[in-house]
Amino acid sequence: MKLKILTLSFSSVVYLGVACKSDNSQDISPDQLFAVPANFPNPVYDFSKNPITQDGFELGRQLFYDGDLSRDGTISCAECHSQPSAFTHHGHDVSHGIDNLRGIRNAPPIQNLAFQKEFFWDGGVFDLDLFPIAPIENPVEMDEKLGNVLEKLRKKEKYATLFQKAYGSKEITTERFLKALSQFMNSLVSANSRYDKYVRKEVGGTLTEEELAGREIFKQKCASCHSGELFTDQSYRNNGLAVYNAEDIGRARITQNPKDNYKFKVPSLRNVAITAPYMHDGRFYTLEAVLRHYNESVLDVQTLDASLKDGQKLGIQTATDEQTKLIAFLKTLTDDEFLKNKRFAAP
Amino acid sequence: MKNISKLFLAVFATVVIISCQKEDEIGPNDKNSLSIEFDNRIGDQKLVLGSTKAKNALGEEFTVTKLNYFVSNITLKNENGEIVKFPNDYFLVRQSEANSLIITLKDVPAANYTELAYTIGVDSLKSISDVSQRTGVLDPASYGTDNMYWSWNSGYIFFKMEGTSPAIPANNMMGMTQYELHIGGFGGRTAVTPNNLKTLKFTLAEAATVRKDIAPEIHIINDVTKVFSAKNKISIATSYMIHAPAAGTVIAENYAQSFIVDHVHNDKE
Numbered sequence: 001m002k003l004k005i006l007t008l009s010f011s012s013v014v015y016l017g018v019a020c021k022s023d024n025s026q027d028i029s030p031d032q033l034f035a036v037p038a039n040f041p042n043p044v045y046d047f048s049k050n051p052i053t054q055d056g057f058e059l060g061r062q063l064f065y066d067g068d069l070s071r072d073g074t075i076s077c078a079e080c081h082s083q084p085s086a087f088t089h090h091g092h093d094v095s096h097g098i099d100n101l102r103g104i105r106n107a108p109p110i111q112n113l114a115f116q117k118e119f120f121w122d123g124g125v126f127d128l129d130l131f132p133i134a135p136i137e138n139p140v141e142m143d144e145k146l147g148n149v150l151e152k153l154r155k156k157e158k159y160a161t162l163f164q165k166a167y168g169s170k171e172i173t174t175e176r177f178l179k180a181l182s183q184f185m186n187s188l189v190s191a192n193s194r195y196d197k198y199v200r201k202e203v204g205g206t207l208t209e210e211e212l213a214g215r216e217i218f219k220q221k222c223a224s225c226h227s228g229e230l231f232t233d234q235s236y237r238n239n240g241l242a243v244y245n246a247e248d249i250g251r252a253r254i255t256q257n258p259k260d261n262y263k264f265k266v267p268s269l270r271n272v273a274i275t276a277p278y279m280h281d282g283r284f285y286t287l288e289a290v291l292r293h294y295n296e297s298v299l300d301v302q303t304l305d306a307s308l309k310d311g312q313k314l315g316i317q318t319a320t321d322e323q324t325k326l327i328a329f330l331k332t333l334t335d336d337e338f339l340k341n342k343r344f345a346a347p
Numbered sequence: 348m349k350n351i352s353k354l355f356l357a358v359f360a361t362v363v364i365i366s367c368q369k370e371d372e373i374g375p376n377d378k379n380s381l382s383i384e385f386d387n388r389i390g391d392q393k394l395v396l397g398s399t400k401a402k403n404a405l406g407e408e409f410t411v412t413k414l415n416y417f418v419s420n421i422t423l424k425n426e427n428g429e430i431v432k433f434p435n436d437y438f439l440v441r442q443s444e445a446n447s448l449i450i451t452l453k454d455v456p457a458a459n460y461t462e463l464a465y466t467i468g469v470d471s472l473k474s475i476s477d478v479s480q481r482t483g484v485l486d487p488a489s490y491g492t493d494n495m496y497w498s499w500n501s502g503y504i505f506f507k508m509e510g511t512s513p514a515i516p517a518n519n520m521m522g523m524t525q526y527e528l529h530i531g532g533f534g535g536r537t538a539v540t541p542n543n544l545k546t547l548k549f550t551l552a553e554a555a556t557v558r559k560d561i562a563p564e565i566h567i568i569n570d571v572t573k574v575f576s577a578k579n580k581i582s583i584a585t586s587y588m589i590h591a592p593a594a595g596t597v598i599a600e601n602y603a604q605s606f607i608v609d610h611v612h613n614d615k616e
Contacts, residue, residue: 046477049477049479117537118537120499123537123538124499124500124501125498125499125500125501126475126501126536126537127475127477127478127501129477129478130478130487130498130501133487133496133498134498134499136498137494137498138498138499145488145490145491145492145494146487146488147488147489147490147491149488150488173482174478174481174482174486174487174488175478175479175481175482178478179478253500253591254500254535254538254540255535255538255539255540256540256541256591256592256593
């Protein structure tokens with residue numbers, strides 16, 4: 001609690017537009033750059049090294065939507081992370097990158113990254129500032145070199161102005177480039193769903209009986225992994241999926257520990273209703289298919305998560321009416337203000 | 348006359364003594380630079396990228412087309428056991444860039460240095476540092492097409508050696524025409540992952556004597572055939588593609604033994 005107050009007071013000093021609030025019922029109005037929602041944990045990101053400013057945010061937004069981050073100018077970050085789908089690539093199991101090449105994983109949403117300790121389905125990147133290098137240099141995503149990107153930006157007059165405004169000089173460096181992107185991404189906080197308003201007891205925060213029943217089922221059957229207000233414990237687990245791509249060993253790719261074979265990060269469920277398809281490889285196109293997997297097709301594989309084999313049957317069993325309620329609840333996590341906030345849209 | 352010559356002798360002797368003392372004297376504030384030359388060789392031959400051929404311990408022929416490695420955390424110990432550290436000097440040795448083969452430490456206090464140590468790679472503290480600290484050879488934007496940074500598994504490639512070999516299986520699954528040994532892994536930030544940081548220590552048979560007018564150069568020979576054989580016998584036929592820390596451990600253990608100090612130059616400026 002003390003920490004949260006500290007963070008809040010810190011936020012109000014550092015972040016533009018954050019009004020001081022003495023009570024905890026803090027809602028984020030669309031003109032704020034970043035604030036810790038009252039029902040959220042403390043951020044993981046170290047803002048002291050990169051405080052968000054209006055000009056830094058604006059530079060980051062321009063970069064996020066700029067195709068020049070890719071080899072041939074066709075693929076911007078937003079190509080696979082589009083706002084109306086909570087910054088995922090809606091409808092694509094795996095994304096199409098440059099030259100229509102496909103990767104092996106489903107593009108996750110970009111939301112609440114300041115609260116996330118690792119990135120990617122396997123957690124291979126531990127610092128948001130270092131993240132953009134990966135898609136930029138991945139041959140099937142943007143297939144460019146970071147150095148070339150900076151060179152291209154140096155030739156565009158627009159960026160001389162934007163860097164000048166954000167940093168006080170025109171100089172374009174790796175640090176400035178990456179930190180501006182972090183400023184934009186950190187500002188993408190989704191915390192104004194109907195569920196949030198319900199738990200914060202705000203106007204518009206009413207859940208139906210069915211949704212409330214769904215929430216109770218969720219607490220019993222899902223919240224051990226999809227825990228807390230981020231709806232993930234940020235751990236890596238094997239949920240018994242059939243292996244379609246043996247080479248993608250998940251977390252073990254990073255730890256190189258066989259105990260982590262085929263484990264993937266527990267995803268947040270915020271905006272889950274509009275971020276189909278699901279799983280690390282986008283194999284399930286509906287929430288119903290996901291629940292069906294947990295009901296009947298969890299495989300007894302070597303690294304299967306213990307929580308999926310403590311019952312009589314593998315997986316998580318839910319009756320049909322329970323599934324309806326669960327999905328009704330999950331839909332309350334959709335945050336329309338976030339999805340439609342014009343400040344996050346293409347400049 | 349006699350007296351004069353005596354006086355002259357005395358003065359002369361004094362001058363000699365003073366100048367002799369001066370030569371050996373280590374002024375408390377005297378400093379100079381110290382260089383380390385990395386002379387990469389292939390067995391008993393000069394290493395010419397793409398040309399020089401040699402055989403490893405298993406008789407597999409190979410060439411080297413690329414050889415890069417980071418040198419960091421250099422320490423020098425003088426004859427009194429005092430240690431001088433250079434924690435902020437990171438060097439990237441690239442065989443293709445002649446300028447990078449001699450690295451220079453500046454403002455080294457005058458002393459007789461009898462021990463040298465350095466790390467091949469980028470230490471864990473720097474590997475997890477804020478992006479503001481990643482400048483110069485640590486700037487991920489600086490590598491062009493010869494990358495020394497893993498973006499998918501945050502960390503630097505400590506040591507990179509690539510080349511040709513008839514031992515690489517034809518029509519291999521990965522379509523590789525060259526062997527690629529990319530070694531990294533600093534131990535992980537949020538989880539324990541393989542650690543391939545190697546710190547090499549050398550005793551200098553001939554001390555490096557830093558003086559106001561002496562900037563020594565330590566000449567190191569790195570025999571790359573040992574990368575395949577110093578401790579672990581590596582077969583190019585099976586290990587032609589190493590791109591992850593665990594698989595690289597056997598290679599790191601090898602290059603930890605591939606460097607020797609050959610001699611030291613203590614020439615006056």
